[in-house]
Ligand SMILES: Cc1cc2nc3c(=O)[nH]c(=O)nc-3n(C[C@H](O)[C@H](O)[C@H](O)COP(=O)(O)OP(=O)(O)OC[C@H]3O[C@@H](n4cnc5c(N)ncnc54)[C@H](O)[C@@H]3O)c2cc1C
């Protein structure tokens with residue numbers, strides 16, 4: 001039987017939306033292949049209740065394997081999934097976007113000598129096998145990739161697989177005992193999910209002015225704040241500037257930040273890396289200001305301005321104020 | 327303590343990367359350079375070495391790639407590595423992530439490092455996965471996207487951004503860490519270091535030297551097969567304004583926003 005195994009990440013008693021997307025996708029594909037979709041959950045507390053695990057059935061999983069292990073780290077999950085795959089013969093492992101899925105998928109690749117594709121935006125069934133669409137070279141082409149042998153590892157792009165209830169019933173829940181590899185216990189979480197900077201809300205704003213490394217320094221964000229004030233919007237950021245401590249993590253858009261879809265997204269000094277794009281590409285109107293005419297962001301902007309943000313932003317703020325005031 | 331840094335040769339940033347339609351492989355004919363993300367890994371190694379909290383005997387740059395990849399090793403050495411290892415063999419061509427990770431791990435087993443460092447991604451393949459693959463083969467703990475790392479007493483204290491915010495993780499050595507590009511500002515090599523790079527020891531290894539099972543690498547061992555390279559979905563090209571007269575530019579932006587009722 002051809003089955004698909006997914007990993008479902010949870011945090012503070014709630015499943016990750018992208019993981020639920022992966023379960024939904026696995027459920028659909030498994031039906032087409034004539035197999036079952038199953039999920040693995042790993043946790044150390046009591047929040048992975050029978051009811052919560054069984055609820056994955058709603059998204060298409062028929063079975064849930066529950067194991068005890070540390071949370072937020074990839075290698076213990078590799079141990080669990082490798083064991084479940086070896087004992088039950090799943091042909092594919094599928095992950096939603098995020099960070100842990102990349103690490104777990106990579107670990108399984110090594111452990112099971114398995115092929116892997118990443119950033120996958122679509123999975124198709126062809127001749128009873130799965131074929132992955134894997135965008136490459138800054139999304140300028142899409143490779144159609146097939147697997148040699150089983151299992152095949154598919155790491156999805158953030159938001160590529162939409163979660164949807166499939167109308168199926170509860171999943172059966174099975175506890176699995178897994179002895180963790182010695183090296184899987186040598187990384188220890190000291191603090192998880194620290195929120196650096198102020199708790200700002202960018203998800204409900206209709207207009208976002210997003211700033212990146214091109215702002216040059218933390219104080220550069222004042223230019224974005226002034227424009228956002230004039231437009232009646234909020235300010236967002238890239239990982240580069242959040243990592244640098246220029247702006248709060250809560251304002252970050254992208255793979256390890258927020259997903260947004262405002263009416264207007266205006267980028268200043270942002271290159272348009274894939275990990276940023278995946279969090280904002282559904283915005284209704286995309287405007288980008290960048291001094292590099294070859295910046296990838298111009299590939300997915302509705303209006304692109306090639307120029308220096310230090311010259312453009314202050315004047316734009318004044319012009320918006322004048323227009324709105326008049 | 328010994329640190330191995332994995333480095334890769336990639337097309338230079340100025341080269342427009344494209345796939346060769348006949349081979350379905352990346353066209354590597356243009357100018358090449360050291361993967362820019364790997365300079366952060368070398369710098370991280372140098373900062374541990376110079377930081378004084380851990381005693382570093384040597385920093386070794388390791389690459390797998392064709393003959394030309396020697397230049398990436400020279401650059402790595404000019405940035406501070408003490409010597410380098412070049413795994414090169416026709417049998418390794420077209421290796422995928424599964425095969426590349428296995429082959430690199432075989433070389434690393436012979437080196438016996440206490441710490442393996444990598445970049446967050448390669449600028450060409452962008453697979454983000456080699457670190458975790460290598461770690462599993464070496465049976466070492468591992469983290470990717472680390473932006474702060476302190477080595478002390480046989481342990482590393484690492485910070486990184488994950489799905490729910492910043493995590494702090496303590497990792498016992500030996501370990502495999504890929505570093506994010508925010509971890510440091512890589513130094514520029516001195517002219518003297520550039521000139522001296524070719525004189526530092528360089529060890530060239532074949533698959534046989536590294537005890538690599540050739541049925542697990544290259545076209546024979548790869549576990550993925552590219553069926554086709556397709557163009558992305560058609561998208562209407564956006565409008566572009568070159569900013570020459572900023573007053574005029576701003577007027578155009580405001581008109582564009584106003585047309586879409588975004589200034590209401
Ligand atoms: C696993 C993983 C997860 C990630 N998650 C995220 C995420 O959630 N969110 C995210 O954003 N990124 C994420 N990244 C990082 C991402 O790959 C990019 O590194 C990041 O988005 C780049 O940020 P940036 O555009 O601000 O900086 P850069 O890429 O450095 O771009 C700066 C831009 O500013 C322009 N510029 C400079 N000066 C000026 C000027 N005076 N006027 C106009 N333009 C100027 C430059 O031309 C350049 O294009 C992730 C990466 C990985 C590997």
Ligand SMILES: Cc1cc2nc3c(=O)[nH]c(=O)nc-3n(C[C@H](O)[C@H](O)[C@H](O)COP(=O)(O)OP(=O)(O)OC[C@H]3O[C@@H](n4cnc5c(N)ncnc54)[C@H](O)[C@@H]3O)c2cc1C
Pocket residue numbers: 115116117118134136137145332333334352361363364367388389390391421422423424426430443444445446447448450451452453454455456457550
């Ligand atoms: C456009 C493109 C798409 C590809 N897609 C896939 C795919 O979907 N699945 C797949 O299995 N293979 C894929 N490959 C092949 C894959 O890129 C190679 O096997 C590659 O050597 C490893 O991936 P990476 O360089 O992208 O590694 P990444 O995981 O992005 O690199 C991370 C770090 O690993 C180290 N590293 C990577 N390669 C080497 C090396 N050769 N020597 C030393 N250190 C190294 C560097 O420190 C680097 O910073 C693709 C290749 C290309 C050109």
